[in-house]
Amino acid sequence: AQSVTQLDSQVPxxxxxxxxxxxxxxxxxxxxxxxxxxxxxxxxxxLLKYLSGSTLVKGINGFEAEFNKSQxxxxxxxxxxxxxxxAEYFCAVSEAGGGxxxxxxxGTQLKVEL
Amino acid sequence: xxxVSQHPSRVICKxxxxxxxxxxxxxxxxxxxxxxxQFPKQSLMLMATSNEGSKATYEQGVEKDKFLxxxxxxxxSTLTVTSAHPEDSSFYICSARDGxxxxxxxxxxxxxxxxxxx
Numbered sequence: 182a183q184s185v186t187q188l189d190s191q192v193p194x195x196x197x198x199x200x201x202x203x204x205x206x207x208x209x210x211x212x213x214x215x216x217x218x219x220x221x222x223x224x225x226x227x228l229l230k231y232l233s234g235s236t237l238v239k240g241i242n243g244f245e246a247e248f249n250k251s252q253x254x255x256x257x258x259x260x261x262x263x264x265x266x267x268a269e270y271f272c273a274v275s276e277a278g279g280g281x282x283x284x285x286x287x288g289t290q291l292k293v294e295l
Numbered sequence: 296x297x298x299v300s301q302h303p304s305r306v307i308c309k310x311x312x313x314x315x316x317x318x319x320x321x322x323x324x325x326x327x328x329x330x331x332x333q334f335p336k337q338s339l340m341l342m343a344t345s346n347e348g349s350k351a352t353y354e355q356g357v358e359k360d361k362f363l364x365x366x367x368x369x370x371x372s373t374l375t376v377t378s379a380h381p382e383d384s385s386f387y388i389c390s391a392r393d394g395x396x397x398x399x400x401x402x403x404x405x406x407x408x409x410x411x412x413x
Binding site: 215217222223224225226227230271281282283284285286287288290 | 299301327329336337338339341344386388390392401402403404405406407409
């Protein structure tokens, strides 16, 4: 079984500042890793995913994440945030080749302020 | 990208009634669909995995007789909350896997359905 830990429940940041949302996972098998964004009362939108290969993954809206196997982390970063990035961000993991059953972290609320 | 549509987006019902939520894949065939429940300010909890043409697999603690799942075609799965009670009020989200993409790991999510039971 896999588990995901998002240590920060809320991250306030000023507009145009950089941000990092932390994600650590636990698994005894190879995994796929994902970051999803959720706006109020909406479903989830995929930001980026890591399946294999390059550990630095670039996604939509200027986000990127780096897979670090030794630290079992997959932190999400953006060099300069915008007000429109205010949302809930979920890190998720699935077993590689395991049929897409996702396990989600508890989410991080990113609040971008002027 | 692939689109998953959920309907209705909001539903209010009286206690004791049943409510059906539909999840459709609009431009791909979804061999597998997943149903999640999300409480306010919390993460998504997987309720069940729905495979086309077979019975759904429910997660531990989810009452299969209360949350009926039907995946009758490659583009439609339904979740029926039977004899709904106020504690069933929640945000229900479906997701689907594109069967034609192999195991890329990506799921496509519906917009969610907010159920309020009075």
